[in-house]
Amino acid sequence: MSTIRNTTTLDATSKAIIEQLQLDGRRSYAEIGKAVGLSEAAVRQRVQKLTEAGVMQIVAVTDPMRLGFNRQAMLGIRVSGDTRVVADRLTELPEVTYVVLSAGSFDILAEIVCADDDALIELLNQRIRELDGVAATETFLYLQLKKQKYDWGTR
Amino acid sequence: MSTIRNTTTLDATSKAIIEQLQLDGRRSYAEIGKAVGLSEAAVRQRVQKLTEAGVMQIVAVTDPMRLGFNRQAMLGIRVSGDTRVVADRLTELPEVTYVVLSAGSFDILAEIVCADDDALIELLNQRIRELDGVAATETFLYLQLKKQKYDWGTR
DNA sequence: AGTGAAACGACCGTAGA
């Protein structure tokens, strides 16, 4: 991952293309072209550039709740020592879906997804609180997800 | 959104198909078929079913940082009154990318994305803390994103 | 649920403005 800030500014056409692909990532380039007023080849070139530049990627996103993962939580973690080392250990756990180094009363925020309460308790007690450098954790159990956006910059 | 829990169990083949599409949402069904040992038509049928069931969707995901949105934060919000009403108001704000009702010392967790510090301050002070029912907010500014998974259930 | 085959449409490379 680069530390250099690499910002792209998008014109209205690229924004429109991204919008189309946010609705359906498999929509054909020809169809998108009709919607945004461009030829199939031009759409294809733009999509390729946006993807190569890391601005956008087209991927499958799954719904944990529909797959039997019924407990989700955000953890606020206070760390003694190097937060990056703890973050790397968390990243290795498959139940951890999101790790961010943060400034504020927590050093790390981590989102976890588990099948049920037992799995959540095991994960928290045996595999997260046991990690070297984890000084304290606070758990924010998810009750209901109201909004989740994967899309940014198209405004 | 349904309140009925609607869980699907996936066989190894569907998991393998999802894994392929998590790497590249535009990979052809024929290629996926080769990888998972199924005909093109069978892969397509499964993808269609998974999509219709809401287990999976194929979409474009963009990177805020690459688009000039340089400040991200998680907000912990304490609410007086109905948390759902406040959550709905937050959901309407375009800078809010994630809203979840939570149990713990916060009633709502909300992720926000802004261009810069000025935009962040304006959003927080003028449009979030001003909302009816927002009793207190705590801001966890993102320093570095270490992991972000869109994929679940493929283990 | 799966395969196979034929018609159709999408995708890709290249040439040219």
Added chain:
DNA sequence: TCTACGGTCGTTTCACT
């Protein structure tokens, strides 16, 4: 950076298992 076009490959439909 775009359009135009031809070859190739993917997708769709359907009959069958």
